Amino acid sequence: MKIFSFIQPLILIIITVALTACNKSPQYSKISGPTMGTQFSVTYQSDSIDSEKVKQQIQAELNDINQLMSTYIADSEINRFNSLDNNQCFKFSDKTWQVLLAANDVYHQTNGAFDITLGPLISRWGFNAEEYQQKVPSSEEISQLLSQVGTDKLKFNFAQQCIQKSAPNISINLSAIAKGYAVDQISNLLSDLGISNYLVDIGGESKSLGVNPTGATWRIAIEKPIDLQRQQAVTVSLNNTSIATSGDYRNYFVANGKRFSHTIDPATGFPITHNLASISVIFPSNMYADAYATAMTVMGSKRALAFAQQQQIPVFIITRDGQKLSTQSNQWFDKYISQ
Template structure:
């Protein structure tokens, strides 16, 4: 009698988080109970949101924001991890990624409050100290203090960190091969059951439609995309994206249409995508090479798109017609 080959079953889980949805795709043998995994994933992203949201007045981040300059504040370990990584990438990017842009984000209407001219003028007039010079962290004791006035906003890294927490949660449930994501931040663990890499559709930077630009194959790596065409405001007939220029306290004026970054962790990819939007394709591409990161810069030239590809993962052009495991919806 021949043995029956039992194919693993596909599990696609999702839930709400951070104003959008998380997703997890993996395969398991018949009879696998997915509900404990779903609950654990939801708890993981809820914890990140509760600690790091700028939309929740009682979050740990907002409690730190409300503390006076010079006062040591106890913060939970996960927020401490994100703050340390944010400062590290802030230094490495010469301030292009800065987690102290909360006042500018709010002033321009990309936070929970509407934009106001007075707040915009104040944000642009502020004499800013780079946050990696304005924040002191005592990691051993879980303490943080501001040495200069700063409004912290970790939205440029928190979703990526949430994806990393989802990956850790699946590993704790002995799931080593999966694809997890929040919006445009995705992390691939291992391989598909057929031994192939996970495939992710990179979205074309088109405001009017959602269409794939190309396909990226990932194994044990993360990807994040930042762009100018999903979250923006119009000022005097000019469209301005949500990415803030730390030098101006205002939206970047000449950013790429989108930047996609591949890194080991999703938090790193998330933060670097923002940094490269600020830097642009020339300086950003040079920095990506020095930092050993793979990055895809897409810029508009009239009605055409021009690409700058950095790193081995983007050296060959993917086939946009290939079916993807998940879409990468730009933030």
């Protein structure tokens, strides 16, 4: 058995391309570092801005989100909820509650394709911090784990901003939506500071406003889903919106010659097996873009495209047939493509 783990940012390469020239070059600053098990970078116009203050505020915000939502921090808010063994209605902070409401919304929109209660399955399949057990789970074991899964097993009390478990072993994992929320929060922070030109990226989830250092609209390249290589599939121009990409090729393992994706289908408890290799979603809220990208990866290309058409969500899909890659996008995505 071979186990492959790629922790590097997933799909997107951030690129800037000069489309116009400026007589006077504005000053831009870049902040980067580790966060949420991946890397972040923030590029912003810093004329007349205290860059050290910006850096401190960004880091404080990221630390706060991590402390609230990480399953890797023992005393995080999410882990304190997960450790409950009674039917107490656990009251959440405003930030975590906002993410939970969005997760619940996308769960119902996608008929369960997006589910934040997959923790037991994620751990068993070996895509979490826990050590992978050296065999593929049996159907019987998966059936037992599925009894612990389902956002519908979380009882939301909207008036009290709290959630009650329907069973003590239900747990929450926000890894498929928290990075998108963090991108939105950092973007809001920059806007509140009066910064009108910036690009925020966390682990390949990105949001931009205004123009890059050359005075051109920010351009973002979507990678081809090729192992150990970085090749562009398409480039998009984004202003005051965001993009998130989900793919199956940088986090997987191979057992008995069969490849298992890191994306688990909540309906079956098993990793997806269809030919959708990558999907990119453009949406004003990166939190929603992040969740939609995960849900549509679960759906597969046909269902994902139908859902995107129904919701008028811009999507770019890459499918794999052996070594051959094919792409398709809808009319809402096409208007963002750069030539």
